[in-house]
Amino acid sequence: MFGAQIRLFRLMGFDVNLDVSWIFIALLISWTLATGYFPAYSPGLTPLAYWSMGIVGAAGLFLSIVLHELAHSVVARRYDIPISGITLFIFGGVAHMEKEPPTPRSELLMAIAGPIASLGLAVFFYVVASALAATEAGATAAAVAGYLALINLIVAIFNMVPAFPLDGGRVYRAWLWGRSGDIVAATQRASKVGQGFGLVLIALGVMNLFSGNLVAGIWWGLIGLFLYSASRGSYAQLQMQQLLQSEPVSRVMTRDPLTVPADISLRRLVDEHIYGSFHETFPVMENGTLVGCIGVADLRAIDRAEWERRSVRDTMHPLSRLNAIAPGATAEEALRLMREGGNSRLMVVSGGRLNGIVALRDIMRLVRLREELGESAGPAPRSSL
DSSP states (O other), rough: OOOOEEEEEEEETEEEEEEEEHHHHHHHHHHHHHIIIHHSSSSOOOHHHHHHHHHHHHHHHHHHHHHHHHHHHHHHHHHOEEEEEEEETTTEEEESSSOSSSHHHHHHHHHHHHHHHHHHHHHHHHHHHHHTSGGGGGHHHHHHHHHHHHHHHHHHHHSSSSTTTTHHHEEEEHHEEEEEEHHHHHHHHHHHHHHHHHHHHHHHHHHHHHTTOOOHHHHHHHHHHHHHHHHHHHHHHHHHHHHHHSSSSSHHHHEEEOOOOSSSHHHHIIIIEEEEEHOOOEEEEETEEEEEEHHHHHTTSSSSGGTTBBBBBHHEEEEOTEEEEEEEHHHHHHHHHHHTTTTTEEEEETTTTEEEEEHHHHHHHHHHHHHHHTTTOOOOOOOOO
């Protein structure tokens, strides 16, 4: 979904990132406000004044979206749902959840937190605009505050449309989930509504194109296409997540993997182990004890002349929580740990003993096999609001 991102700052423990696509929308919003909205709302000002108002208005919208997503993130943290960060992109903002909410109640509260924050901002900016309008010197600032009050109200209303994965769609899913106890079935129904709403927006975009409103037509069409794709993708992602939550690491790991001694040189590692097996990662043993792991990628940053002098012990990654996982952990937990540590392979360890290695490609192969065999994860345990 996202391209290159810029880390802006950290707010209340959450990283706030900017997708490069936001630069385009920020320029478009500033231009639209400076050349259309504010000249119609506050006539008689200079172009510099209008552009200043447009830039401040775009910055205010930026802040409003951050606070909207921050509200989601704070509630998610209350229910121990990991949030890896907040990203602003061309269609708004998103708080990146690492897993689904544990109950319908937590889903509901997290979903409505964003629109409530936007409504609160709408009221705040309306009060500010009213206070500034009463003073002659505050006319331009009142216009900007009035715009921010209006746009936050629109954001709150639009997000409450019951089309998954919009906030209203998540509220709808929480209601369905609470009634049936099956999050997969609830997501499927909510996702269909989201896809339908996306098609409606695409149709609205086509109508605008035929009526000669090119910008509105393209914009509505893109939003509809994004929502349609996001609805389908969210359901597919949940299906995979549910499947992986039902699969223990021990089922997909490679048992009794090849190991290497800690005291051999990197040259011997390459000649006797890497070329001999074509494996990419090797657990490292010392006096019969697992002490770490080393991979082909670790050798690329080392000059070949050093391979004779450096040992595996000097180069390996020591055993840690970022490269080891228990055999009873789920494949979904393994994927999360791989993302966190930047590893595509993990050692499977129990009581300090090496049981095997689990690789990202093995987990993906399991997913493909389950899909080809027509198997899916069973329904989630029943919960209630």
